[in-house]
Amino acid sequence: MSGPRAGQFNFSKGILSKELWGRHDIAPYSAGVREAKNVLILKYGGLTKRPGSRLVYEVRDGAKRIIPFEGAYEASYAMLLGQGNMRLAALGGMVLEQALTVEAATNANPVVITASFHGLSDGDEVFFRDVAGMIELNGRVLTVTVIDDDHFSVAVDGRQFGVFTGDAGGIIRTEAPEPPAPPPVVPDPVAPPPDPDVGGVGDGGLGGGLYCVAADTMILMADGTEKSARRVVVGELVRTRHAVTLEWGDYRVVAAARVKRAVWSAEIDGRVIRASKGHRLWIDGAWRKIETLGARDGVDEVVRISIAGAQTYVSNGVLSHNLKPEAP
Numbered sequence: 001m002s003g004p005r006a007g008q009f010n011f012s013k014g015i016l017s018k019e020l021w022g023r024h025d026i027a028p029y030s031a032g033v034r035e036a037k038n039v040l041i042l043k044y045g046g047l048t049k050r051p052g053s054r055l056v057y058e059v060r061d062g063a064k065r066i067i068p069f070e071g072a073y074e075a076s077y078a079m080l081l082g083q084g085n086m087r088l089a090a091l092g093g094m095v096l097e098q099a100l101t102v103e104a105a106t107n108a109n110p111v112v113i114t115a116s117f118h119g120l121s122d123g124d125e126v127f128f129r130d131v132a133g134m135i136e137l138n139g140r141v142l143t144v145t146v147i148d149d150d151h152f153s154v155a156v157d158g159r160q161f162g163v164f165t166g167d168a169g170g171i172i173r174t175e176a177p178e179p180p181a182p183p184p185v186v187p188d189p190v191a192p193p194p195d196p197d198v199g200g201v202g203d204g205g206l207g208g209g210l211y212c213v214a215a216d217t218m219i220l221m222a223d224g225t226e227k228s229a230r231r232v233v234v235g236e237l238v239r240t241r242h243a244v245t246l247e248w249g250d251y252r253v254v255a256a257a258r259v260k261r262a263v264w265s266a267e268i269d270g271r272v273i274r275a276s277k278g279h280r281l282w283i284d285g286a287w288r289k290i291e292t293l294g295a296r297d298g299v300d301e302v303v304r305i306s307i308a309g310a311q312t313y314v315s316n317g318v319l320s321h322n323l324k325p326e327a328p
């Protein structure tokens with residue numbers, strides 16, 4: 001049975017030889033590490049990852065960013081992000097498309113490569129490996145500069161390179177590859193529907209274009225209580241009468257917005273109603289504007305309340321209409 005183990009944070013003695021692996025009685029044992037791969041030992045005992053030892057890919061655009069990404073267990077990538085493009089690196093190299101066989105390469109400036117049905121375009125990048133003879137190409141990412149049928153040039157001077165003798169990797173295509181799928185068609189944006197004709201949007205000035213009640217007006221809720229208009233929120237139910245049938249029911253609040261407006265005041269059945277001048281009230285069997293029932297009473301906060309279905313709400317005991325009137 002093994003004994004307890006304690007965490008160790010000091011590796012200043014470096015890698016211990018095998019002869020010291022069991023010498024827990026000496027000081028170096030508590031300041032060393034049995035095995036350390038791809039790390040550097042820092043001056044004060046910590047460890048850090050060593051820098052890379054070979055060039056994988058040259059980032060030519062200074063605006064690009066390299067971001068680590070782990071898609072699944074043991075499937076890690078480095079994402080090289082640019083403006084409208086992305087390349088992936090993994091396992092010490094770049095993630096490539098289908099590998100093609102280099103059938104010929106010239107000792108010229110630039111080097112001309114032969115690869116049947118390569119499908120490349122000017123400005124593309126190619127990575128070389130397993131090339132025999134002209135080994136100077138291996139491990140390099142080069143830019144395609146000129147396309148001539150099955151031949152293309154790469155931006156490198158090959159006059160001092162070895163003579164190409166073959167390519168041990170890739171395939172030789174016998175026909176052109178399938179073209180890439182076209183990008184998805186993005187439909188034109190659909191114009192938003194017009195705002196519902198509720199609450200009223202008048203001249204927008206303090207003259208009273210909105211059809212709203214003052215914020216301190218008491219609104220009848222579905223549970224029989226009253227709540228001030230400024231506290232009414234979307235989604236709540238109010239108890240009111242349908243604007244057409246005048247039947248009672250519970251209806252949902254779909255809008256409740258506050259704004260400053262000029263208000264008019266009128267006393268109806270012993271209770272004072274204050275609202276913007278175009279606001280309509282059900283009085284003696286007809287909808288009447290509050291400006292015809294009272295007088296201007298300064299500027300105050302009003303609440304634009306919209307009720308789905310009923311288009312009304314009970315305010316200070318009086319039925320209010322939340323629709324913008326079609327006629328003066």
